[in-house]
Amino acid sequence: MKTIKIITADDHPLFLKGLRDTLAEEPDFEVIDLANNGQQALEKIEKWQPDVATLDLDMPILNGIEVAKSILKNYPNIKIILLSMHKDTDIIRAAMALGIHGYVFKDDAVNDLVGAVRTVFGGENYISVDTNKKSFFLNNDNELIGELTKMEKLILREIANQKTTKQIADEHFISTKTVENHRANICKKLNLHGNNSLLKFAIKVSDSLV
Template identity: 40%
Template sequence: MAAARTRIVIADDHPIFREGIRRVLEKHPDLAIVGEADDGKAALRLIAEHEPEVALLDISMPGLSGLEAARELGKSKSTTKVVLLTMFKEEDMLMEAMDAGVRGYVLKENAVLDIVSCLRKVAAGEYFISPAISHLLVKRNTRARELAQERPGLASLTPMERRVLALIADGKTSKEIGKELFISPKTVDNHRFNTAAKLGLHGPNALLKFAMEKRSSLSP
């Protein structure tokens, strides 16, 4: 009896990169690509159609990013596990992905080496983070303890809320922040509202003032 195959949907807006990943996976009979897309919305349609075990998504596609697609899958209670392909090595982006329910986080520069092991582990119910950035998990836990000591409530912010707060401190608008973080201005405004509520801040300039005062605490 043939072993069960892990069915995979791939989404990346760079055809050459997709082709490279396809060639790697085609060498492994237990990994089967059942659909390819070049943006997040098309990826969600393919996932709904094929119900693959794993979705391999670029974190920053146009229209709908891989991170946003992962959130949508979480809301819909999809059983498809998400692996993000990324060039971002920052701690807060990794943690935001984990908060969104992502099971794998693979650096594109290491994808050819890591992707097969990642897909097999994620399909088996495990987590996978590219070894080059796995130390960030330890760093994040240490930083969370420091934040808890500096300001009650600050440690309760999600990585994305802290990232938005840091950009607010830089004087950026919701539109500018959204463009930098690959989220909509409305989502940025929601983060502003939630952050202010968590910190007990009131007034139109309270969040900006707080962000500027705590700028050094918000740095990765």
């Protein structure tokens, strides 16, 4: 039986140990290397070419999304599972839109991770949520953030960085009205409505905006 080669990255040593031990309990899994941050994860994944990489979302230097982007682009055969504290639909949607294969909540990791590794290794996607929610995500074809233009992404990042419309306008030498138009267009594309909805969204997905 072929073993599934895995590389695991997390910046909390104890969590990393827990992940490694959980995975190592499976006889057909082989944790070939570990990483403490995104940069190291990228290097080790490129060096070892594992079957599956499990990446923490919040890591120093490079976060999980940034590592995933690079891997997905250069090594499309390597399956990526993202681990996160956040059970946030918007972040999950953004991650899956990037082409990440699995999304596991850290709270559920001890139960779900082994299944997630087998699932993505088999070529399917895995999201650890209640089944009713799962179907919603898998059927959702909206690429959302991916549909934004360069300027719209820039402004979304600025909003996530707590900038006001006026600040953004001043710093980029454009009219506040232009910024407002971009805001409106972003809201339309992302189906956001109501008071401060864009600000809320921007802050929530700020990890995913690179």
